[in-house]
Amino acid sequence: MTLPLNVKAMMVSLLILAVWLGTWEIATPRAQATGELTEYEMLMGAAAPRAGIPAPSAIFAKAVEELSNPFYDAGPNDKGIGIQIGYSLFRVLTGYFLAALIALPVGFLIGMSPLMHRALDPYIQVLRPISPLAWMPLALFLIRDSQASAIFVIFICSIWPMLINTAFGVAGVRKDWVNVARTHELGPLRTAFQVILPAAAPTIVTGMRISIGIAWLVIVAAEMLVGGTGIGYYVWNEWNNLDLTSVIFSILTIGVVGMLLDAAFGQVQRVVRYQE
């Protein structure tokens, strides 16, 4: 076979999907007719069909239903998947943007100044390993608003990879290029924007890509805690409704949105990449 590697890989992927979904579909127990039950068994709830994992076909039907009307709003506990995703994205992007606003300049400062690097390093080392959700009680107490607290949690979790990568990228800019700026009498601001920023951009964008990935991981957990709206709340709410079909559908949605966010930053990375 002389098919391109991409086509072959896609065929294998589709085959795996087909085998997996097929097995799942077949293995899913149907509601079977049970024989005569004793009064005791009826009392113990055996009459109710045992909740099993829904079949792929059921999930697909659910997806079609949800995606055909993603933005309906029928009260606090019944909103379309589009609205829920929208809330989550809004929180992620707000927290992420605020984090970038702090992390990029501070990262620049740390990267440029060995003094600031040493001075700030202990704080970064202590704060960085803290699980973002551990901040939640403190955030709720200080901010007194659950929505803003969720944004704060996103802020605190996305700041570190951006900060550290920016500092690393800026500190690693080749001396030759800095000398080019010096011999051309570029001022500090123009040196930063015309030489150091483009030189460090690939490392910085890598940090931003890691950050958006972490932010998307954390928002689900954060929304399960704060509740109200968002994809994380949606998953938990459907679990409380014992609607496993919706749970699996929303898990898949989380994956797809995360993939798209990552792909967007992958594109940015391609733009700023250069070869020495």
Added chain:
Amino acid sequence: MDKPFLEIDGLAKRFPSGKGEDPTVFENVNFDIEKGEFVCIIGHSGCGKSTILNVLAGLDEPSDGAVTMDGKEVSGPSLDRGIVFQNYSLLPWLSAFKNVAFGIRARNPKWSKAQVSEHTSKFLDMVGLKDSAQHRKPSQLSGGMRQRVSIARAFAIEPKLLLLDEPFGALDALTRGTIQDELIRIWQGTNQTVFMITHDVDEAILLADRILLMSNGPGARVAESVEVDIARPRRRAEIIHDPAYYKIRNHLVDFLATRSAQIAEGAEGPAEAGARPRTVNPARETQTDPTDDSDRQPARPRLVS
């Protein structure tokens, strides 16, 4: 008395070792360069040639001594001194064209886009970079092409002093030859003062008006200034037939092979503070005794000044 264009006085570089006497790379380095002169400096690795060049550029600080250009002391980098490094130092995220435009825009901040673009094209054409190559990134260009771009950038800012740090060191011999010819051609059209480091004796003779010879480090100094008495325009193919060529070449090779080490051991006495290196002209010296070339030991150079 007219002051020379560039004066280097009592330059020294010591690296702090933290204990006792700091190791001296070079000291008591004195020389002058006149306007429009092409001066090469030759010496073994570790004698501090690159440090001297970086001091002239303002990128490095000497431990002692001063550099005066046009009556002003050099402190810090400036657009008056353009540099071409061995590793090209092009900005890899910019195309060849934009790299040169970067220099021109730094030099002439008030120029319009059209002016910058016109000037850029002029200098890229001058170094012989084709239109199709001008919009490629440095990584897509060969070493020779990259060095052309780097030379174009340095000439384009029209510095008072052009510093070349082994610009052809990383190129293969054929490419090096072509670009040397290009460099002479470009240089002849200007009145550009050039200070260049090289390891290549033939390259130095081809390009330079004067060649400074450095003794070995530590404690290196500029021991001699050799005049290259060969008429311009010079061409690589023709210069080797010039009677002066091999006399100068032998003198240089002899210096690098034996005398640079002997001087470092004190064979020719300690350097006099502030003294300029003695000027020698091997071509004229051996004219009196042209047969004495067989033992490959060139006659002691005559002092001409």
